[in-house]
Amino acid sequence: MAHSPSNEAPDTVVRLTDVRKDFGDYTALDGVSLEIRRGEAVAVMGPSGSGKSTLLNMVSGLDRPSAGAVVVGGEDVGTLTEKGLAVFRRRRVGMVFQFFHLLDDLPALDNVALAGRLAGLRARPARQRAAGLLAELGIADRGDVYPSSLSGGERQRVAVARALMNQPALLLADEPTGALDSRSGDAVVEMLTELNRLGQTLVLVTHDPGLAARCAGRVVEIEDGRIVRDRAVAGAR
Numbered sequence: 001m002a003h004s005p006s007n008e009a010p011d012t013v014v015r016l017t018d019v020r021k022d023f024g025d026y027t028a029l030d031g032v033s034l035e036i037r038r039g040e041a042v043a044v045m046g047p048s049g050s051g052k053s054t055l056l057n058m059v060s061g062l063d064r065p066s067a068g069a070v071v072v073g074g075e076d077v078g079t080l081t082e083k084g085l086a087v088f089r090r091r092r093v094g095m096v097f098q099f100f101h102l103l104d105d106l107p108a109l110d111n112v113a114l115a116g117r118l119a120g121l122r123a124r125p126a127r128q129r130a131a132g133l134l135a136e137l138g139i140a141d142r143g144d145v146y147p148s149s150l151s152g153g154e155r156q157r158v159a160v161a162r163a164l165m166n167q168p169a170l171l172l173a174d175e176p177t178g179a180l181d182s183r184s185g186d187a188v189v190e191m192l193t194e195l196n197r198l199g200q201t202l203v204l205v206t207h208d209p210g211l212a213a214r215c216a217g218r219v220v221e222i223e224d225g226r227i228v229r230d231r232a233v234a235g236a237r
Contacts, residue, residue, distance in 0.1 A: 153184030
């Protein structure tokens with residue numbers, strides 16, 4: 001797939017320029033500009049209703065900006081057709097949600113492999129890559145198990161494997177430990193930290209300052225649709 005022409009620096013994965021998002025009379029984002037470079041781990045924080053999830057939706061192509069530009073991996077998301085957006089989400093970004101969003105009627109391996117099939121991989125290579133990802137995430141023996149029989153931590157690992165299936169430039173995580181007990185949450189934090197250490201660019205939305213401090217090297221704070229603080233995390237990797 002051809003990329004849109006771009007003047008982005010080669011290490012810039014995300015650039016938002018004066019982004020505004022309106023929902024009727026309500027403005028969720030108001031003139032947000034942000035740049036994220038390859039290999040960064042950035043936590044987006046703010047109170048409920050501050051606009052942080054809308055920001056994530058802008059970057060993922062789930063929402064279009066009302067004004068301004070969102071460029072991810074060299075593609076201007078706001079100019080893509082609906083079909084183009086679907087391809088963009090499959091190939092450019094991996095998404096991890098609080099409540100997993102796994103397909104209950106498919107075992108873990110097939111949940112992961114399906115992401116590759118949707119992006120055009122043939123069945124055998126998709127299953128081979130899925131199996132490799134489950135092994136890397138420590139759940140190689142759970143590939144034939146259905147989501148209902150997996151623990152919360154295992155389900156989130158399957159969700160992360162699915163998000164990584166197409167080698168995305170960007171991994172987006174929305175409250176990834178919010179539905180987990182502390183032990184499972186700690187395991188997911190360690191996994192995200194290791195992925196970033198290996199070079200995966202990560203953006204995570206969280207209410208938890210402890211999670212931000214452990215996973216991210218940078219924290220972007222949003223209030224009332226505007227970035228009010230953008231700071232490095234003390235002692236960040």
